[in-house]
Amino acid sequence: xxxxxxxxxxxxxxxxxxxxxxxxxxxxxxxxxxxxxxxxxxxxxxxxxxxxxxxxxxxxxxxxxxxxxxxxxxxxxxxxxxxxxxxxxxxxxxxxxxxxxxxxxxxxxxxxxxxxxxxxxxxxxxxxxxxxxxxxxxxxxxxxxxxxxxxxxxxxxxxxxxxxxxxxxxxxxxxxxxxxxxxxxxxxxxxxxxxxxxxxxxxxxxxxxxxxxxxxxxxxxxxxxxxxxxxxxxxxxxxxxx
Amino acid sequence: xxxxxxxxxxxxxxxxxxxxxxxxxxxxxxxxxxxxxxxxxxxxxxxxxxxxxxxxxxxxxxxxxxxxxxxxxxxxxxxxxxxxxxxxxxxxxxxxxxxxxxxxxxxxxxxxxxxxxxxxxxxxxxxxxxxxxxxxxxxxxxxxxxxxxxxxxxxxxxxxxxxxxxxxxxxxxxxxxxxxxxxxxxxxxxxxxxxxxxxxxxxxxxxxxxxxxxxxxxxxxxxxxxxxxxxxxxxxxxx
Numbered sequence: 447x448x449x450x451x452x453x454x455x456x457x458x459x460x461x462x463x464x465x466x467x468x469x470x471x472x473x474x475x476x477x478x479x480x481x482x483x484x485x486x487x488x489x490x491x492x493x494x495x496x497x498x499x500x501x502x503x504x505x506x507x508x509x510x511x512x513x514x515x516x517x518x519x520x521x522x523x524x525x526x527x528x529x530x531x532x533x534x535x536x537x538x539x540x541x542x543x544x545x546x547x548x549x550x551x552x553x554x555x556x557x558x559x560x561x562x563x564x565x566x567x568x569x570x571x572x573x574x575x576x577x578x579x580x581x582x583x584x585x586x587x588x589x590x591x592x593x594x595x596x597x598x599x600x601x602x603x604x605x606x607x608x609x610x611x612x613x614x615x616x617x618x619x620x621x622x623x624x625x626x627x628x629x630x631x632x633x634x635x636x637x638x639x640x641x642x643x644x645x646x647x648x649x650x651x652x653x654x655x656x657x658x659x660x661x662x663x664x665x666x667x668x669x670x671x672x673x674x675x676x677x678x679x680x681x682x683x684x685x686x687x688x
Numbered sequence: 689x690x691x692x693x694x695x696x697x698x699x700x701x702x703x704x705x706x707x708x709x710x711x712x713x714x715x716x717x718x719x720x721x722x723x724x725x726x727x728x729x730x731x732x733x734x735x736x737x738x739x740x741x742x743x744x745x746x747x748x749x750x751x752x753x754x755x756x757x758x759x760x761x762x763x764x765x766x767x768x769x770x771x772x773x774x775x776x777x778x779x780x781x782x783x784x785x786x787x788x789x790x791x792x793x794x795x796x797x798x799x800x801x802x803x804x805x806x807x808x809x810x811x812x813x814x815x816x817x818x819x820x821x822x823x824x825x826x827x828x829x830x831x832x833x834x835x836x837x838x839x840x841x842x843x844x845x846x847x848x849x850x851x852x853x854x855x856x857x858x859x860x861x862x863x864x865x866x867x868x869x870x871x872x873x874x875x876x877x878x879x880x881x882x883x884x885x886x887x888x889x890x891x892x893x894x895x896x897x898x899x900x901x902x903x904x905x906x907x908x909x910x911x912x913x914x915x916x917x918x919x920x921x922x923x924x925x926x927x
């Protein structure tokens with residue numbers, strides 16, 4: 447479904463990504479972790495073309511993201527993305543957040559869009575809040591709305607860029623519950639996160655990045671039980687210490 | 689001080705009529721100039737933020753030109769110089785046949801000048817929106833135009849209501865410069881009353897009070913706009 451083939455990227459003289467290659471098969475859940483500044487967020491933002499790459503190739507469902515001729519708008523409508531800071535449209539209520547792109551991009555009728563939105567909002571447990579604005583919701587609720595907004599587009603895959611990093615500890619679980627449910631339902635997912643419990647529970651593979659390189663790309667059980675590189679062993683020992 | 693106070697003169701014929709007529713010209717020229725300023729300012733402001741060097745460069749050049757030349761000079765250029773510089777037929781039309789030449793020229797000069805200032809507010813409003821929101825809108829599948837139409841503009845216009853109020857007020861005050869090209873707006877009429885009656889203090893007090901009244905009405909209206917468009921759950925009015 448998602449093929450990342452030897453991509454490299456620089457910001458000015460700073461090399462953010464170096465020859466990264468990995469892939470996500472249909473229905474697979476891949477978690478990407480690594481220290482700050484290792485390039486994991488940049489990598490995931492390259493997948494739907496939010497960040498351009500200088501070298502290498504990314505294809506999603508056969509469409510070449512890195513080709514300048516590709517219609518990125520069309521591609522992005524088919525890939526869901528959830529951000530660290532939710533990024534809901536602050537001037538629209540929850541319902542309108544979910545309906546906007548359905549109506550303006552997918553040309554669904556108002557009633558189709560509303561029906562879809564209501565069903566998804568119920569699925570993330572926020573039916574009582576559908577007419578509220580994002581500023582009136584907690585962080586966890588906003589992130590669940592953001593997930594529902596992406597799902598409203600019937601995406602072929604979902605990208606998560608540190609979806610729980612900006613949340614209070616109490617709210618992390620409500621968001622992870624929704625993500626686990628999605629994974630169990632067979633959604634193709636690429637998730638940048640430090641939630642190792644989530645990775646153990648639903649990830650098929652875990653990718654470890656450091657200094658712009660993919661250091662390890664392993665099956666989940668091997669990743670935790672048998673880390674090969676000293677850098678990953680060091681990282682795991684630190685984050686699993688408590 | 690040997691000054692002959694006579695407030696009643698303001699309510700005598702024809703002076704009251706002059707004040708009312710002056711008020712009418714001030715309000716109409718200002719409102720028309722504001723429409724020009726708002727439309728062109730919004731376009732130029734958006735143009736400065738787009739990812740196209742030619743467009744953003746041209747829009748920046750517009751702002752730097754119109755913002756940095758004194759308004760009075762711009763008014764004179766539009767009124768005295770432009771008709772001489774354009775082809776003869778057009779120049780002749782501007783001088784002889786253009787309807788209400790003083791009014792039209794003021795609307796253009798004041799509108800285009802204020803547009804450069806509105807453009808800066810619009811650009812600042814758009815720039816103040818976090819980059820992540822734009823990325824999220826694009827990730828949601830919206831095209832570049834749709835991101836502006838549905839996300840960036842509705843949010844930035846809400847943010848810039850207070851500074852736009854100041855610009856709107858400034859248009860009314862700047863409209864007084866139109867007297868230099870012969871538009872009989874409020875300041876010109878007050879001056880005329882002072883000349884005819886020698887009651888200059890009363891005449892200019894009338895102008896002062898009327899300008900303040902206009903300003904308070906505009907401020908009140910803009911506060912209603914601000915409250916009506918406030919985003920629920922965000923700090924500020926209506927939160």
